[in-house]
Amino acid sequence: MAATRNASPAAAEVDEAAAEPVIRRGFLPRIAIGDLKLAPTIAAVCLLVIVVAALLAPLIAPYDPIAMNPMERLAPSSATHLFGTDAYGRDVFSRTLYGAQVSLIVGLGAAFVAVLVGLPLGLFAGFFRWLDAILMRIMDGLMAIPAVLLAIAIVSLAGSSLWTVLIAITIPEIPRVVRLVRSVVLSAREEPYVEAAIAVGSSLPKIMWRHLMPNTFAPLIVQGTYVCASAILTEAILSFLGAGIGTETPSWGNIMSEGRLYFQIKPGLIFWPGLFLSLCILSINILGDTARDVMDPRLGKKREA
Amino acid sequence: MLAYIARRILASVPVLVVVALFVFLLLRLTPGDPAAIIAGDMATPEQLDRIRTSLGLNEPLVTQFVTWSGQLLSGDFGRSLISRTPVLTLIGQRLEPTLSLALMTMLFTLVLSIPMGVIAAWRHGSLTDNAVMAISVLGFSIPVFVTGYILIQLFAIDLRLFPVQGFRSIGDGLGPFLARIVLPALTLATIYIALIARMTRAAMLNVLDEDYIRTARAKGLSERIVLFRHALRNAAVPILTVIGTGFALMISGVVVTESVFNIPGLGRLTVDAILARDYPVIQALILLTSGIYVVINLLIDISYAFMDPRIRY
Numbered sequence: 089m090a091a092t093r094n095a096s097p098a099a100a101e102v103d104e105a106a107a108e109p110v111i112r113r114g115f116l117p118r119i120a121i122g123d124l125k126l127a128p129t130i131a132a133v134c135l136l137v138i139v140v141a142a143l144l145a146p147l148i149a150p151y152d153p154i155a156m157n158p159m160e161r162l163a164p165s166s167a168t169h170l171f172g173t174d175a176y177g178r179d180v181f182s183r184t185l186y187g188a189q190v191s192l193i194v195g196l197g198a199a200f201v202a203v204l205v206g207l208p209l210g211l212f213a214g215f216f217r218w219l220d221a222i223l224m225r226i227m228d229g230l231m232a233i234p235a236v237l238l239a240i241a242i243v244s245l246a247g248s249s250l251w252t253v254l255i256a257i258t259i260p261e262i263p264r265v266v267r268l269v270r271s272v273v274l275s276a277r278e279e280p281y282v283e284a285a286i287a288v289g290s291s292l293p294k295i296m297w298r299h300l301m302p303n304t305f306a307p308l309i310v311q312g313t314y315v316c317a318s319a320i321l322t323e324a325i326l327s328f329l330g331a332g333i334g335t336e337t338p339s340w341g342n343i344m345s346e347g348r349l350y351f352q353i354k355p356g357l358i359f360w361p362g363l364f365l366s367l368c369i370l371s372i373n374i375l376g377d378t379a380r381d382v383m384d385p386r387l388g389k390k391r392e393a
Numbered sequence: 394m395l396a397y398i399a400r401r402i403l404a405s406v407p408v409l410v411v412v413a414l415f416v417f418l419l420l421r422l423t424p425g426d427p428a429a430i431i432a433g434d435m436a437t438p439e440q441l442d443r444i445r446t447s448l449g450l451n452e453p454l455v456t457q458f459v460t461w462s463g464q465l466l467s468g469d470f471g472r473s474l475i476s477r478t479p480v481l482t483l484i485g486q487r488l489e490p491t492l493s494l495a496l497m498t499m500l501f502t503l504v505l506s507i508p509m510g511v512i513a514a515w516r517h518g519s520l521t522d523n524a525v526m527a528i529s530v531l532g533f534s535i536p537v538f539v540t541g542y543i544l545i546q547l548f549a550i551d552l553r554l555f556p557v558q559g560f561r562s563i564g565d566g567l568g569p570f571l572a573r574i575v576l577p578a579l580t581l582a583t584i585y586i587a588l589i590a591r592m593t594r595a596a597m598l599n600v601l602d603e604d605y606i607r608t609a610r611a612k613g614l615s616e617r618i619v620l621f622r623h624a625l626r627n628a629a630v631p632i633l634t635v636i637g638t639g640f641a642l643m644i645s646g647v648v649v650t651e652s653v654f655n656i657p658g659l660g661r662l663t664v665d666a667i668l669a670r671d672y673p674v675i676q677a678l679i680l681l682t683s684g685i686y687v688v689i690n691l692l693i694d695i696s697y698a699f700m701d702p703r704i705r706y
Contacts, residue, residue, distance in 0.1 A: 229411025231638075232683040232690075236645035237663070241416070241675050244667055245423040321536055325649055328538055331667045344538065348653075352557070355546055362539035370534035377530070 128378040131371035138368050142188035151179035153186040153338045162354050171360045174343070175350055183338040184361050190250070190339035191320045191368060197254045198319030199312040202261040207304065209262075210269025211296050214277065220270070227263035235260035239322055240331045248334050257322045261315045268311050269304050276303045306383040313376030317369045324365050340365045394698060401694045405687050412683045413465065416676055417458050421450075444474075465680065471673040473666075480677040483662060490560045491647060491658035493570070497578035498585065498643065506586040507632070510593025511620055514601060525590055532587030537646045541580040541653035548576060558655035577654040581646045585639055592635040596628035603627070629700050637693040644682045 141148070150170075157177030165172045171180035213223045230238075235257075242256035276282060277300065285295050326332035327341025335342050340361040347357025420427050428444040429436065436444075444450075449457050464471075470480040513525035549557040555576050561569040600606065601624055609623045610616075651660030659678065666674035 225407045226411055228408045229415060232408055232412050232641070232686045233415070233679055234641045234644035234682050236648060237679050237682060240663065240667055241419060241679055244670055244672060244675060245420060324536055325645065329648065329652060329664050329667060351542065352550065355542070358542045362536070362542065366535045366539055369536070370531065373530060373534050
């Protein structure tokens with residue numbers, strides 16, 4: 089009951105936002121440069137294209153992404169090879185399509201695992217003072233380590249499988265989730281409905297599950313998009329530096345990493361995957377900002393200030 | 394004031410301990426024999442034994458940690474597995490390029506981002522404001538290495554304004570130094586500019602509604618003085634915070650930027666260490682950068698007390 093009361097304003101705003109494009113449709117010719125509704129639409133379309141490319145890569149890729157063809161090394165863009173070929177004669181377009189798979193798996197995986205681990209830790213930290221002190225010191229320590237260096241250390245110790253890379257990228261993201269959940273819990277537990285639940289003797293798991301956790305959903309969705317974007321970026325950086333997923337797997341970072349040597353001859357090896365990578369991260373960030381503004385305008389102010 | 398500073402210093406000790414503990418456990422808790430991980434696939438049993446003894450792997454974990462942190466405190470960060478040189482010497486050799494890059498980046502960032510944020514907030518909702526926000530989202534989303542290659546293509550290859558890659562010490566003359574440092578510093582500055590411009594704008598927006606801003610305007614002060622002396626000073630705390638936390642971001646960026654621009658600094662040392670699986674070097678770099686991060690944020694915390702007399706906790 090209390091939880092629904094708290095969730096309803098957010099829900100109303102979501103409805104409002106969903107209704108808005110319908111009202112706006114009549115004004116479509118009037119597209120201002122700073123029109124905020126335009127950006128999320130384009131971002132959503134871009135992201136959709138990338139997701140479809142990743143899912144359908146085996147069907148739509150014209151070539152095997154790892155098939156080498158020494159006769160056609162570093163071929164320029166043409167009708168047969170849309171983005172040209174790399175130093176081994178592999179088709180860059182096909183590799184870029186497959187590269188989307190790695191990025192999306194890492195992005196979604198990191199967001200999912202970071203929330204899965206961070207949510208309970210944050211809930212407990214917000215509720216138990218003794219645990220809070222210890223946990224927050226650990227999180228402060230983790231946040232002091234530059235994410236890329238931490239990930240590099242983990243990968244260089246544990247090897248470069250997709251799973252290791254995913255774990256290596258997720259660990260630095262966890263503290264931010266924990267801190268967010270904790271701050272939500274700290275302010276929610278002062279609410280009358282939580283005090284009332286404690287007063288009527290609700291069990292602790294019930295209070296956490298029914299009354300505190302629902303408050304974290306909206307901010308977590310927003311934070312999740314940022315974690316996703318950040319993880320995709322870190323994965324690309326790791327691959328680019330040679331500390332990512334093994335080079336036999338086509339990922340955007342790997343394509344660029346191999347393209348470094350040939351940059352002055354064939355910049356497309358850097359720019360094609362770089363374009364997709366940038367569009368992907370940009371789209372996720374824009375959608376995250378939009379979700380933040382829609383779900384809780386107050387949260388937006390807090391995050392920025 | 395002194396009590397506040399002492400408290401802040403004390404509060405940063407546990408953070409450093411956690412960092413050290415984490416780095417320590419990382420090697421010990423990774424599945425497999427740490428000695429084998431460190432030595433690589435080609436190691437002989439004798440090499441493995443030597444590494445085991447040098448790391449004290451046969452001792453209990455607590456003893457290992459105490460010896461290990463004792464060594465760190467006395468400035469012994471171990472030796473590179475490849476060159477057998479003390480890691481700190483290696484780091485010392487690579488410090489100058491990285492420091493030059495970091496300082497130039499900071500300079501670009503502060504000169505560009507703060508005015509951008511102030512003007513965006515001042516003209517809230519205008520085209521300029523939207524442009525600053527758009528640049529900020531873009532700067533935050535385009536990966537550093539993509540930005541780097543775009544700048545190389547535009548300014549070094551197409552326009553031939555700068556050399557493509559490389560580094561010259563400032564001792565070799567200001568001209569060659571600047572020619573090679575401008576593009577990498579701009580590259581690295583993009584994320585930072587995005588972050589700080591956005592924060593400056595948000596902090597300024599909060600402050601510009603205050604009564605004392607209206608008072609300042611009412612008594613006829615020029616907009617410049619109102620904005621920079623009255624508003625920006627009161628908006629300084631969140632901006633400083635983000636400069637501090639953004640430092641971790643810059644470290645990650647340094648590694649990438651240096652490898653794009655072929656700068657022989659700490660980033661290159663990191664990449665070489667990755668390729669050679671030289672774990673002691675990576676470990677020392679983590680400890681060092683985290684330590685710098687903690688110190689920078691400590692200094693910023695302390696500076697709050699000077700910037701804003703209301704702060705005393």
